[in-house]
Amino acid sequence: MKVVVVGGGFGGLLTVRGLRNADVDVTLVDRQNFFLFQPLVYQVATGSLSSVEIALPLRQILKRQRNARVVLGEATAFDLDAQRVVVDDLPNGEGQVELPYDVLVVAGGSRYSYFGHDEWAPNAPELKSLQGALDLRDRILLAFEAAEAERDDAAREAWLTFVIVGAGPTGVEMAGQIAELARSLRREYRAVDTSTARVLLVEATEHVLGAFPGPLPHKAERQLRSLGVTPLLSSTVVGVEAESVEVEDRSGTRTRIAARTAVWAAGVTASPLARALADATGAETDRAGRLLVAPDLTVAGRTNVFALGDMVSVEGQRLHGVAPVAMQQGRHAARMIASGAREPFHYRDKGELATIGRSRAVGVVRGIELSGFLAWALWLGIHIVYLIGFQNRLLVLTRWIFSYLTRGRGARLIHRERTRSAG
Amino acid sequence: MKVVVVGGGFGGLLTVRGLRNADVDVTLVDRQNFFLFQPLVYQVATGSLSSVEIALPLRQILKRQRNARVVLGEATAFDLDAQRVVVDDLPNGEGQVELPYDVLVVAGGSRYSYFGHDEWAPNAPELKSLQGALDLRDRILLAFEAAEAERDDAAREAWLTFVIVGAGPTGVEMAGQIAELARSLRREYRAVDTSTARVLLVEATEHVLGAFPGPLPHKAERQLRSLGVTPLLSSTVVGVEAESVEVEDRSGTRTRIAARTAVWAAGVTASPLARALADATGAETDRAGRLLVAPDLTVAGRTNVFALGDMVSVEGQRLHGVAPVAMQQGRHAARMIASGAREPFHYRDKGELATIGRSRAVGVVRGIELSGFLAWALWLGIHIVYLIGFQNRLLVLTRWIFSYLTRGRGARLIHRERTRSAG
Numbered sequence: 001m002k003v004v005v006v007g008g009g010f011g012g013l014l015t016v017r018g019l020r021n022a023d024v025d026v027t028l029v030d031r032q033n034f035f036l037f038q039p040l041v042y043q044v045a046t047g048s049l050s051s052v053e054i055a056l057p058l059r060q061i062l063k064r065q066r067n068a069r070v071v072l073g074e075a076t077a078f079d080l081d082a083q084r085v086v087v088d089d090l091p092n093g094e095g096q097v098e099l100p101y102d103v104l105v106v107a108g109g110s111r112y113s114y115f116g117h118d119e120w121a122p123n124a125p126e127l128k129s130l131q132g133a134l135d136l137r138d139r140i141l142l143a144f145e146a147a148e149a150e151r152d153d154a155a156r157e158a159w160l161t162f163v164i165v166g167a168g169p170t171g172v173e174m175a176g177q178i179a180e181l182a183r184s185l186r187r188e189y190r191a192v193d194t195s196t197a198r199v200l201l202v203e204a205t206e207h208v209l210g211a212f213p214g215p216l217p218h219k220a221e222r223q224l225r226s227l228g229v230t231p232l233l234s235s236t237v238v239g240v241e242a243e244s245v246e247v248e249d250r251s252g253t254r255t256r257i258a259a260r261t262a263v264w265a266a267g268v269t270a271s272p273l274a275r276a277l278a279d280a281t282g283a284e285t286d287r288a289g290r291l292l293v294a295p296d297l298t299v300a301g302r303t304n305v306f307a308l309g310d311m312v313s314v315e316g317q318r319l320h321g322v323a324p325v326a327m328q329q330g331r332h333a334a335r336m337i338a339s340g341a342r343e344p345f346h347y348r349d350k351g352e353l354a355t356i357g358r359s360r361a362v363g364v365v366r367g368i369e370l371s372g373f374l375a376w377a378l379w380l381g382i383h384i385v386y387l388i389g390f391q392n393r394l395l396v397l398t399r400w401i402f403s404y405l406t407r408g409r410g411a412r413l414i415h416r417e418r419t420r421s422a423g
Numbered sequence: 424m425k426v427v428v429v430g431g432g433f434g435g436l437l438t439v440r441g442l443r444n445a446d447v448d449v450t451l452v453d454r455q456n457f458f459l460f461q462p463l464v465y466q467v468a469t470g471s472l473s474s475v476e477i478a479l480p481l482r483q484i485l486k487r488q489r490n491a492r493v494v495l496g497e498a499t500a501f502d503l504d505a506q507r508v509v510v511d512d513l514p515n516g517e518g519q520v521e522l523p524y525d526v527l528v529v530a531g532g533s534r535y536s537y538f539g540h541d542e543w544a545p546n547a548p549e550l551k552s553l554q555g556a557l558d559l560r561d562r563i564l565l566a567f568e569a570a571e572a573e574r575d576d577a578a579r580e581a582w583l584t585f586v587i588v589g590a591g592p593t594g595v596e597m598a599g600q601i602a603e604l605a606r607s608l609r610r611e612y613r614a615v616d617t618s619t620a621r622v623l624l625v626e627a628t629e630h631v632l633g634a635f636p637g638p639l640p641h642k643a644e645r646q647l648r649s650l651g652v653t654p655l656l657s658s659t660v661v662g663v664e665a666e667s668v669e670v671e672d673r674s675g676t677r678t679r680i681a682a683r684t685a686v687w688a689a690g691v692t693a694s695p696l697a698r699a700l701a702d703a704t705g706a707e708t709d710r711a712g713r714l715l716v717a718p719d720l721t722v723a724g725r726t727n728v729f730a731l732g733d734m735v736s737v738e739g740q741r742l743h744g745v746a747p748v749a750m751q752q753g754r755h756a757a758r759m760i761a762s763g764a765r766e767p768f769h770y771r772d773k774g775e776l777a778t779i780g781r782s783r784a785v786g787v788v789r790g791i792e793l794s795g796f797l798a799w800a801l802w803l804g805i806h807i808v809y810l811i812g813f814q815n816r817l818l819v820l821t822r823w824i825f826s827y828l829t830r831g832r833g834a835r836l837i838h839r840e841r842t843r844s845a846g
Binding site: 032033034050051052055057059060062063064069071072073090091092093094097130131134141142145146147148149150155159185187188189190191411412413414415 | 480
């Protein structure tokens with residue numbers, strides 16, 4: 001039996017791994033040659049981790065799984081009648097291939113959307129892909145360099161102002177990290193005091209981490225403020241330019257913030273593969289572009305087509321777009337494919353944690369609300385355990401121990417080819 | 424006293440560090456925000472090391488040296504009468520600054536030249552800068568991916584053919600690493616046997632590592648062949664295109680090698696700063712563009728202008744363009760600046776080592792010729808000891824131990840935004 005899995009994130013990879021002892025041939029299709037440990041991407045953007053520590057080549061992960069192969073390329077269309085996936089953008093630059101399947105699993109993930117304002121993207125890179133994080137790292141580090149070189153006070157202040165859009169876990173973590181980075185760099189600059197940097201966290205709702213229960217959003221807000229982050233709640237972004245971000249509060253008042261660096265972590269939308277699969281099957285999508293799938297993760301009554309992870313909404317279930325959901329769905333899909341049975345997916349919610357900075361975090365674990373050092377230690381432990389691959393795990397641990405002891409940041413290299421204009 | 428040091432490589436950085444207890448103000452100017460451990464750059468190109476392991480932010484290195492500051496920008500001109508250095512391309516994108524000095528030290532390093540054929544560069548990236556190494560890493564990894572996707576035998580063979588130009592230490596090390604990489608990736612691909620890859624090392628002279636004494640070039644050649652590398656000696660490159668490299672042997676016969684990946688490691692030429700300083704002082708340059716300096720490293724009789732490292736030729740001395748020379752010259756310059764004396768530089772030659780692959784190396788240490796495992800172990804130890812910064816040293820050691828034990832390569836991420844054409 002031929003199984004084609006599209007997408008090498010948490011959901012897709014766990015599907016493939018779950019089939020390692022099954023009597024099937026699995027083909028994993030991804031545009032990138034690596035699996036990305038997405039929950040830590042923001043740490044790359046601030047130089048705490050380097051890309052190799054949160055990304056591992058798919059071929060390396062699947063090296064010993066002899067029933068699996070990897071195809072590097074972009075799945076662009078599904079022919080469900082002929083049971084084929086069209087894969088484009090092959091690495092040899094020639095044409096496309098059609099991969100035949102008996103069972104198809106699509107796990108394309110999600111991305112941030114700019115609320116219909118794609119023109120904001122160049123000035124506010126998204127913090128979900130590795131490319132976005134590396135781009136942001138260059139910008140953030142160059143902003144401190146520019147502040148050091150700048151003689152005009154107002155211009156310097158704009159270089160030292162960072163606006164993060166969206167106060168979900170990623171935005172909160174990023175805001176805390178930038179504040180910590182600014183403080184830890186203080187002694188490296190001579191003309192400027194980087195610890196005077198302003199970090200503004202813009203959020204449309206009334207709370208940071210609004211999805212967390214009870215007092216946790218308030219606690220998170222207090223922890224953010226103690227780090228020097230200023231939350232701008234009940235505020236929406238109405239404009240992003242190279243040198244400013246415009247924000248509108250609930251009363252309709254607009255404020256233009258002079259800021260040279262903006263980070264986008266809002267407006268989650270499903271992968272375009274959700275749309276492609278909806279078009280091919282007649283399934284519906286929701287407002288966030290997510291494909292509606294049956295409780296057993298099948299699509300539009302086809303028992304050999306599964307979709308899972310951030311790009312789907314499971315009928316009758318309200319699930320967050322987090323890694324544990326995708327992982328459990330991937331394992332569930334693999335079990336169903338191996339056994340031939342079709343059973344509803346049930347999410348076992350072990351909790352959720354969001355870190356805010358060094359020794360600061362909030363979360364719920366098995367129903368218990370936690371905050372502060374304990375939550376942070378738990379967050380650290382869980383993320384290290386889940387980082388796939390022994391090599392990476394030890395290296396991340398080593399780097400983090402150093403980072404914690406020395407308050408240093410190793411991965412602070414500006415790779416960008418610098419040109420005469422900064423921007 | 425104001426000291427301006429241009430260039431944050433081995434020579435410039437050691438000058439700055441050597442002045443840490445002197446009663447001077449030091450300004451270090453560099454285009455990049457990091458010091459690069461250049462002798463290991465080739466390991467980034469094959470994914471054995473990631474960039475953070477061989478690069479360290481200059482500000483981090485000089486954080487505690489309170490008499491030193493870093494200016495990120497490109498030194499473009501020297502006004503020796505007004506005693507000023509013009510620095511352009513500042514990170515805030517505005518204008519330029521002129522840095523006044525009492526003493527000037529210029530250490531701009533060297534680069535590879537394409538023998539007047541700069542049009543070859545896009546198809547054969549140089550292996551000296553971090554940018555070049557990252558570019559090559561993407562190309563090499565994509566070449567294996569393309570071979571996996573390719574159905575045409577001849578085309579597949581071209582994807583699996585790697586041509587390295589120049590058999591100095593960098594070229595030899597790179598050839599060995601690619602051969603090892605191809606072998607170690609064998610089990611990760613399903614459609615292609617990567618260990619059938621051809622690695623060709625083109626060298627204009629009769630020997631690989633021709634600068635090494637006695638039987639070492641022969642031993643190095645034998646070790647290369649045992650790894651599967653084919654040296655093409657007494658051969659010069661006469662053309663580089665996207666899909667082929669043309670080579671001419673001593674008899675004038677030209678051969679076109681179908682190869683999709685070429686690496687440039689030949690034709691060392693001095694930094695353009697040598698030319699700029701020659702124009703400003705009237706000093707001479709040699710055929711490789713190196714500035715001729717007095718035995719005390721001063722330029723054209725000016726006792727407050729020093730030049731050192733790969734970009735100079737010291738009057739009456741024949742020195743290789745290697746890190747230990749630049750380091751000793753940097754320390755020497757710092758001592759002279761602190762004391763006010765001007766004394767001739769003498770190189771203490773402790774030897775030279777070139778690694779060829781896992782457990783393979785050749786070299787001369789304190790006059791003794793070494794090859795094989797002992798030379799390799801010594802090479803490894805020396806490079807780790809010299810890697811600046813405790814954090815990096817331990818991480819590199821950790822990664823290398825893993826790499827040795829597992830024969831795995833961690834840093835194999837393709838960062839390049841892939842487009843429809845391969846190239």
